[in-house]
Amino acid sequence: MRETGSRLADQRLLFLGAGEAGTGIADLFVAAACSTGLPVAEARSRCWFVDSEGLVVRNRPGRPLAHHKLPYAQDHAPVRTLAEAVDAVRPTALIGVSGQGGAFTPAILRRMAEFNKRPVIFAFSNPTSHAECTAEAAYRETDGRALFASGSPFDPVTFGGRTFHPGQGNNVYIFPGVGFGALACGAREITDAMFLAAAKRLAELVTDEDLAMGRIYPALTRIREVSMELAIAVVAEARFDGLATIPLPEDPRAELCARRYEAVYRDYV
Secondary structure (H helix, E strand, O other), X not given: OOOOOOOHHHOOXXXXXXXXXXXXXXXXXXXXXXXXXXXXXXXXXXXXXXXOOEEOEOOOOOOOOOOOOHHXXXXXXXXXXXXXXXXXXXXXXXXXXXXXXXXXOXXXXXXXXXXXXXXXXXXXXXXXXXXXXXXXXXXXXXXXXXXXXXXXXXXXXXXXXXXXXXEEOOHHHOHHHHHHHHHHOOOOOOOHHHHHHHHHHHHHOOXXXXXXXXXXXXXXXXXXXXXXXXXXXXXXXXXXXXOOOOOOOOOOHHHHHHHOOOOOOXXXX
């Protein structure tokens, strides 16, 4: 949102892949959008899915929709292909969780760039051969305007006189901090609100320098710092929700730093 100058509530997300990973991402988007005041039904209407049978819609012929898809089944005529879905939905973000390598074709990427000044292209499938598109394709086909992230790492891309350092959208940014924070405060459960607090804090840790390099996640070299910041955010959320059972100082940073595991490698003769 910092890069596009738009609001979360204004986004339209189109997912390729409607498994529980994709709907889980959508659930978190809905929670984030609702925290800005958007009603649940309206937030869900911003999330569209394409599965092996086409656009996930209520009146689609064939076998019944799986339970996790039902909340995101939209009122729309059936659409068979991803390219047709892009034209129908005109998404601001295209999110790949399908395992279908190359599914974001040059034509689809160019189409995304036609109606988005800064199209969001997330090719999250692993390994690299399964990524929906490469970083190079995302930048080339959008004239360098894509906000790109991928599940697999990609080398820097030079295009139009600029070098982009694509970020890797990976669980490693979230899970260590959430787990550490929950353990440190003895949280009785780990909630969606904790993951949302971690996600918001992660976004805040992206620097202007990161964005200038085309990176929408912090550099992985900062992962220990990032994990600590997320742990602190999770502790605060657990306290707010009354789920913390272990007393910690009002500012738990020093306490958490003291508890953090430090790996020291020694040479033995």
